[in-house]
Structures are given as C-alpha cells and as structure tokens.
Amino acid sequence: MWGGRFADGPSAIMREINASIPFDKALWRQDIAGSLAHIAMLAKQGIVSEDDAAAIRKGLSQIAAEYEKDGVPEDWDLEDIHMTTESRLADIVGPAAGRLHTARSRNDQVATDFRLWVREAIDQMDAGLEQLQRALVMRAGEHADHIMPGFTHLQTAQPVTLGHHLMAYYEMIRRDRSRLTDARTRLNESPLGSAALAGTGFPIDRDMTARELGFDRPTANSLDAVSDRDFAMDYLYAASTCALHLSRLAEELIIWASQPYGFVRMPDTLSTGSSIMPQKKNPDAAELVRGHAGRVIGCHTALMITMKGLPLAYSKDMQDDKPPVFEAAGLMALSIAAMTGMIADSTFKTDRMREAAQLGYATATDLADWLVTEADIPFRDAHHITGAAVKLAEQRGAALDELPLEDLRAIDTRIDERVFKALSVDASVAARASYGGTAPQQVRSQVERARAQLGMDE
Numbered sequence: 001m002w003g004g005r006f007a008d009g010p011s012a013i014m015r016e017i018n019a020s021i022p023f024d025k026a027l028w029r030q031d032i033a034g035s036l037a038h039i040a041m042l043a044k045q046g047i048v049s050e051d052d053a054a055a056i057r058k059g060l061s062q063i064a065a066e067y068e069k070d071g072v073p074e075d076w077d078l079e080d081i082h083m084t085t086e087s088r089l090a091d092i093v094g095p096a097a098g099r100l101h102t103a104r105s106r107n108d109q110v111a112t113d114f115r116l117w118v119r120e121a122i123d124q125m126d127a128g129l130e131q132l133q134r135a136l137v138m139r140a141g142e143h144a145d146h147i148m149p150g151f152t153h154l155q156t157a158q159p160v161t162l163g164h165h166l167m168a169y170y171e172m173i174r175r176d177r178s179r180l181t182d183a184r185t186r187l188n189e190s191p192l193g194s195a196a197l198a199g200t201g202f203p204i205d206r207d208m209t210a211r212e213l214g215f216d217r218p219t220a221n222s223l224d225a226v227s228d229r230d231f232a233m234d235y236l237y238a239a240s241t242c243a244l245h246l247s248r249l250a251e252e253l254i255i256w257a258s259q260p261y262g263f264v265r266m267p268d269t270l271s272t273g274s275s276i277m278p279q280k281k282n283p284d285a286a287e288l289v290r291g292h293a294g295r296v297i298g299c300h301t302a303l304m305i306t307m308k309g310l311p312l313a314y315s316k317d318m319q320d321d322k323p324p325v326f327e328a329a330g331l332m333a334l335s336i337a338a339m340t341g342m343i344a345d346s347t348f349k350t351d352r353m354r355e356a357a358q359l360g361y362a363t364a365t366d367l368a369d370w371l372v373t374e375a376d377i378p379f380r381d382a383h384h385i386t387g388a389a390v391k392l393a394e395q396r397g398a399a400l401d402e403l404p405l406e407d408l409r410a411i412d413t414r415i416d417e418r419v420f421k422a423l424s425v426d427a428s429v430a431a432r433a434s435y436g437g438t439a440p441q442q443v444r445s446q447v448e449r450a451r452a453q454l455g456m457d458e
Helices: 012-018 021-044 050-070 081-101 106-142 162-187 206-212 222-227 230-257 284-307 316-345 350-359 364-375 379-396 405-411 417-423 425-431 440-454
Strands: 147-152 155-161
Touching: 021 050, 021 081, 021 106, 021 206, 021 316, 050 081, 081 106, 106 162, 106 222, 106 230, 106 316, 106 440, 147 162, 147 350, 147 425, 155 162, 155 350, 155 364, 155 425, 162 230, 162 440, 230 284, 230 316, 284 316, 350 425, 364 379, 364 417, 364 425, 379 405, 405 417, 417 425
Parallel strands: none
Antiparallel strands: 147 155
C-alpha cells in the first residue's frame, strides 16, 4: 500500500505497532455493509460502471460468506480489516476491486464502520437491560407487601418493602436505557463520503448511503466526521453509569447473601464453592459484576485520554479507540445477563428480612411523627423522647411496639395507647403512601406502571 511513497517497507516494529487487524476484524460485517452501500451509490451516480459494481457486490458477498465460515484472516502486512477485505476482493474480481475505494478514505470508512458497530452494541445492551427490568418488575410484584429494613449508612433507618427496594433499581435501569437512547440519536449520522478530511470532488450522494445504512442523515462537517469519537464516549459513559448501578445491586446481593444478614439465597447456577471449605457458597457472579464495573469505567477513561489532545482531523492514536469499546461491550453483556439471572432466580428470605426490620428500631421515626401529630410536641422534643424510647428498647432487647405503655409513659406522659397503631412495621410502611413511597399500594401501582411501559401485559 505504501509503495508509491516509500522506498523501503515497514520495519518489524512498525509492522506490529501499526497493525489493527487483531481487533478491528470485529468490524467485518459493518465494513462490508458500508462497502455495499458505497458501491451502490457509485454505480447510481455513474462514477463506477454497473458491470464493475456488480462484480464488486458479488465479491463482497463471497468474502462475507468466507468470514462467516472461517473467520477473518490476520495478515499484519495488510494492517486492518479494510485492506484485508480489499485485498481479498482483488483476488476475486481483479483490478475492478480498486474502484471500490473511489471517493472514500479509510478515515471515513472506519468512522462509518465504528458507528455501525456501536449502534448495534447500544441496541443489544438496551435489549438486555429490558430483560433485567422485566425480572425486577416480576420480583417486585411478588414482594410488594414483604417488609425489610431500609438503610442509610448501612444502618437500619425505616422499614420498606422488598418490592419498593427492587423498583429503585428498575428506575436506575430506566435512566440507563434513556442514556443509551440519547447516545444512539446523536450517533446516527453517516460519516461516509467525508473522505480523508475535506470531502471529495466526485459527485457522490451522501444521503443515499446514509439511508442505505440506516442513518438519519449524513454528517454536516467532513473534518468533524472523521475525527469524532463522541459517539463511542457517549456509549462508554452510558455503559459506565449502568455498570455502577449493576455494581450497587451486586454489592447488596453479596451482603444480603452473607450469613449475618441471611436475606437471600443466591441461585446455585450463579454461585461457586470453595476448594477447601465445603460449607461455602460464594456469590462469585455478583462479585464479578461488581469487579467489571471498574474495568468498564477504565475503558471510558482510556478513550477520553486518547482523544483529549488530538488536533483535527484523524490521527493514528484513534486506532486505539476500538479495544476499550469492544471490551466494555463484552463486559456489559455478561454483567447484564448475570444480574438478570440473579434477580430472576434468587430466593428472598422475607421472614428474615421482616425480623431484621423489627429488631432494628426502624419505626423510631414513626414514633417521633406520632408525637408531633397526635401529642402536639415540637419535632426536636419528639426526637429526644424517641431516642430515650429506643435506648430503653435496646436495654430490654425488645422492639419498640413491644414496650409496655407504662414504660413509654414513664418517658413522657403525653404518650397513650394510640401510639401502638403507629409502631408496627406494617403500620409504618402503610403510612408511606405518598407518590413514590414504600406503601404496598404505591409499590403495586409503580409495578403496574412499569409493566405497561415494558408491554408485559400485552
């Protein structure tokens, strides 16, 4: 390829550092799709003859079948997927193969291929997240009435329902999917026809190739088109945020599965044992989801650092744009699938959750609220009275609603028997009936809304 400009071929070091075929061969489907759209446009515009275009189309179809069957060969002298395919096309159709590259450069070619690949990765990730949402909604509906401790600072705060807790992650994933949608919208412009950086003098039809490849429109600036990787960073940002959400859920399952908590039994299919301790059942899938989050965030950071100082237009640094995106996409696919399986197949120990809520003085806030509303006590005073009641309950090893009325009245005489209606965990969650609250009726309402959003009842 360099023969017209350089007297000597590349050194072994240059050959190795310059070759991207070991990883960009993943773009072969997109590369052939882009070439088919390009040759169709060249023929329509009369830039290439119909005979040559037909031969090129037939050759590209044969190459696609070969790649599908045997994989993409790695010849580092051919550098990348584009030259690998063009070289094979020349073997099949002869000199006519050289006409395929008319009015395009590898710069706009790879930008187009990469956008097509990332668009497909977005669609696949979105489909996986929808399945995770469905699992969350199903389990939330099953557990809309089951009470567990709600935590702040990992300390028991107020009772909530397990369904409410699971629906919190539904909302996180809903936002993740919206970020993917936004990223896809911005991505969906075609760089093809921008050539190396300045456009081309050939009478091409960029709208035609954009339509053929499913883009909304061609990009408006050729310099920006070949040097932009915002679409890949948008995808990695959405993936990083989603990975954080999956990691938080994984961490909770890991904690809940530990013996001191005992809130959940993880599915055997997503757990492992110990080589020395036969009693162990390790939540390895959840731990790996937690670990993958760091790698996905690292991929995002790597691409941002690669792009941060590049002048317009294309620079060879940008060859390193694909490995972090490919890695993140693979990690996200595994993490989403594993988390979906964990949510769908875990057994939640709701009796143990309820017991923990009762023993954690989770209704202390309800006592303070009762003192304000029923006894007309200022909240700060009510807070102090409630603290004394919790201290007494701790000393007795009892729940708040198990303390005798006389003991509560010894703390403050304004307390009467009506207080017990507010002190049970059931009464506490039922009282949180504001929109978005943990009351079972609210949880069921949110589950119904989510089911409608996902088309689960159609």
